[in-house]
Amino acid sequence: MTTTRRTLLTAVFGGGLAVGLSACGGANSNPLNNASSSAAAGASGSSASGTGTLVVGSANFPENALLAQIYADALTAKGVTTSTTLNIGSRELYIGALDDGSIDVIPEYTGNLARYFTKGQADISTPAAALASLKKALPSNLTVLQPSTAQDSDSICVTAATAQKYSLTSISDLAGHAQTMVIGGPPEFKTRVDGLQGLKRVYGLTFKDFRPLDAAGALTVTALKNGQVQAANLFTTDPQVAANHFVVLKDPKHLFGAQNVIPLLRKDKVTDTITSTLNAVSAKLDTSTLLSLVTKVVIDKQDPTAVSKQFLTGAGLA
Amino acid sequence: MIDVWTWLTSGANWVGTDGIWHRLVQHLEYSASSLAIAALIAIPLGLWIGHTGRGRVVAVSLANGIRSIPSLGLLFIVLLILAPHIHSGDAFLIPSIVVLVVLAIPPILAGAYAGVEQVDPAARDAGRGMGLTAWQVLWRIEVPCALPLMFGGFRSAALQVVATATIAATVSVGGLGRFLIDGLAYRDYSMMAGGALLVGLLAISVDAVLAGVQRLVVSPGLRS
Known part of the structure; x- marks a missing residue:
C-alpha cells in the first residue's frame, strides 16, 4: 500500500519535473521569440493577402491600456482591422513583442522611450528635446507618429502626512530623510536609469530599501496609504493620487522629464490611414482630457471600451 | 541554457539581500511557517475525525472545496481585506502565509484522517482489550500505524507549498519568486529560468529530507 503510493508520488512528481525542466530549456533564450515565430509567420502570411490585422498592445497600467483601446477603436472606425493585446507588462517586455511582431502599435511616452533606447543618455528636459532625442534613438524597424500634448510622467509621491512632517515639496527635499524611507514602485524601477539609479545620480538620494510593487496599481497605492512604503513611484495622471491626498513631489532637476503620449509602431505596418487616424487622436488628447478619461476608468470603474467610445464620439473621430 | x-x-548573484542565498532562506522560512501552522490545524482535526469517525463528510467536502480555490485570487482578496489593518511590512507577508496555509491544509488533513481510519480494527480492539484508554489507543496504536499516510499527506503539502510560495513575490514579498517576477519585469530570462530551476530543486530537496525523516520515524514493521 505505502510502496505503491510512494511510487505513484515519485512518478507524478518526476513527470512534472521533467516537463518543468524541458520548459526551462525552451525558455532560456527568449520565450517571446519562440512564441512568436509562428505568430510572425501568420502575420506575414496575412499581409501577403493584403488584409493583415493590426495588433495594438499596451503596458500593464490602466491609462496605457485605455490609450491602446482608443487607438484600436479609432482605427477600427476608419476600417482598419485591429485586435488588442493589453496589459503585456513593462517596457522591457513589450518592446520585445514589437520587435518580433507579436504586436504592431503601442501608446508610448516620448521621454521614457528615448531614455530606454539610449540607456538613459537622452536629453528629455522639454517636450521638443524629448521628441528629438527619441527620433534620433529609434531603432530602424520602429517609428513614431505625432506626439500629443498630453503628458503622463513618472513621479515620486508621498502621503500628505509625510510631506508635512518633513516639509517636502520637491524631490530635493528628501535629502536627509531618504535613508530612513522605504520607496516602492514596479520591479523594473529598481534597475531603470530613471528609477532608483536616477534618484541617486540626479538628486544624490539613497533610500533605506526598495519594495517591488506594481505599476501604479492597487498594490502601490495600498502600500503608500498604509505606510509599508513612505514614498512611491506613481504617474502624474493617476487619479488615485488626488483621491488619496498624496503629494506629488516636484522634479526641479528633470529626472523624469517630458513624457508626451505618442504612438510607437512597426515601420513595416505604417499606412496613410493609420498615420492620419492616430495623428488625429493625438491632436485631440491633452493632459486634462487624459486625466479625466483615466479617472472614469480607475475611480468611477467605467468600462474602458465605453470610455474610449465616449471620447472618440465627442472628438468626432468615430 | x-x-x-x-x-x-x-x-x-548569491550574496546580498537580493542574492540567491537570502531568497532561498526566505523561501524556506515562508514555506516552513505555513506548513507548521497548517499542520497545527489539520493534524489534530484529522486525528479526531479518523478516531471518532465524526464530521467525516463535512471535513472531506470542505477540504476538497478548499483545494479548488485559486491561490493567486485568494492572495489578492486576503491582501485587500487585511492590509489596511496592518501597518508594518507584514501586511504583505501575512496574506501570503494565509494562502499557503489554506493550500497545505487539505492534503495534511486527508492524510491524517485516512491514516487513522485505515488502521486495522483488530489492532484497535486489541488495545482496548488490554485496557488502554481512548487517548492511549490514539497515541500508541492509531498514530504510529497512520504515520505512513500522514507523511504522504504532509509531503504532498510541502511540495505544493514550496512551489506555490513563489506567488508571494507578486505582492512584494521576497522568496525565490522574486527572480520570476523581477526577471519578467527586467526581461532577464536567465534570471527567470534560474529562479524556476531553483524552486524545482528546492522542492525535490525538501521532499528528499522528509522522506529521510519518514524512514527514521515510521516503524519498520509498517514498511513493506
Whole structure:
C-alpha cells in the first residue's frame, strides 16, 4: 500500500519535473521569440493577402491600456482591422513583442522611450528635446507618429502626512530623510536609469530599501496609504493620487522629464490611414482630457471600451 | 541554457539581500511557517475525525472545496481585506502565509484522517482489550500505524507549498519568486529560468529530507 503510493508520488512528481525542466530549456533564450515565430509567420502570411490585422498592445497600467483601446477603436472606425493585446507588462517586455511582431502599435511616452533606447543618455528636459532625442534613438524597424500634448510622467509621491512632517515639496527635499524611507514602485524601477539609479545620480538620494510593487496599481497605492512604503513611484495622471491626498513631489532637476503620449509602431505596418487616424487622436488628447478619461476608468470603474467610445464620439473621430 | 548556468554560477548573484542565498532562506522560512501552522490545524482535526469517525463528510467536502480555490485570487482578496489593518511590512507577508496555509491544509488533513481510519480494527480492539484508554489507543496504536499516510499527506503539502510560495513575490514579498517576477519585469530570462530551476530543486530537496525523516520515524514493521 505505502510502496505503491510512494511510487505513484515519485512518478507524478518526476513527470512534472521533467516537463518543468524541458520548459526551462525552451525558455532560456527568449520565450517571446519562440512564441512568436509562428505568430510572425501568420502575420506575414496575412499581409501577403493584403488584409493583415493590426495588433495594438499596451503596458500593464490602466491609462496605457485605455490609450491602446482608443487607438484600436479609432482605427477600427476608419476600417482598419485591429485586435488588442493589453496589459503585456513593462517596457522591457513589450518592446520585445514589437520587435518580433507579436504586436504592431503601442501608446508610448516620448521621454521614457528615448531614455530606454539610449540607456538613459537622452536629453528629455522639454517636450521638443524629448521628441528629438527619441527620433534620433529609434531603432530602424520602429517609428513614431505625432506626439500629443498630453503628458503622463513618472513621479515620486508621498502621503500628505509625510510631506508635512518633513516639509517636502520637491524631490530635493528628501535629502536627509531618504535613508530612513522605504520607496516602492514596479520591479523594473529598481534597475531603470530613471528609477532608483536616477534618484541617486540626479538628486544624490539613497533610500533605506526598495519594495517591488506594481505599476501604479492597487498594490502601490495600498502600500503608500498604509505606510509599508513612505514614498512611491506613481504617474502624474493617476487619479488615485488626488483621491488619496498624496503629494506629488516636484522634479526641479528633470529626472523624469517630458513624457508626451505618442504612438510607437512597426515601420513595416505604417499606412496613410493609420498615420492620419492616430495623428488625429493625438491632436485631440491633452493632459486634462487624459486625466479625466483615466479617472472614469480607475475611480468611477467605467468600462474602458465605453470610455474610449465616449471620447472618440465627442472628438468626432468615430 | 548557458545563460541560466552563468546566472546560477555567478558569485555576485548569491550574496546580498537580493542574492540567491537570502531568497532561498526566505523561501524556506515562508514555506516552513505555513506548513507548521497548517499542520497545527489539520493534524489534530484529522486525528479526531479518523478516531471518532465524526464530521467525516463535512471535513472531506470542505477540504476538497478548499483545494479548488485559486491561490493567486485568494492572495489578492486576503491582501485587500487585511492590509489596511496592518501597518508594518507584514501586511504583505501575512496574506501570503494565509494562502499557503489554506493550500497545505487539505492534503495534511486527508492524510491524517485516512491514516487513522485505515488502521486495522483488530489492532484497535486489541488495545482496548488490554485496557488502554481512548487517548492511549490514539497515541500508541492509531498514530504510529497512520504515520505512513500522514507523511504522504504532509509531503504532498510541502511540495505544493514550496512551489506555490513563489506567488508571494507578486505582492512584494521576497522568496525565490522574486527572480520570476523581477526577471519578467527586467526581461532577464536567465534570471527567470534560474529562479524556476531553483524552486524545482528546492522542492525535490525538501521532499528528499522528509522522506529521510519518514524512514527514521515510521516503524519498520509498517514498511513493506
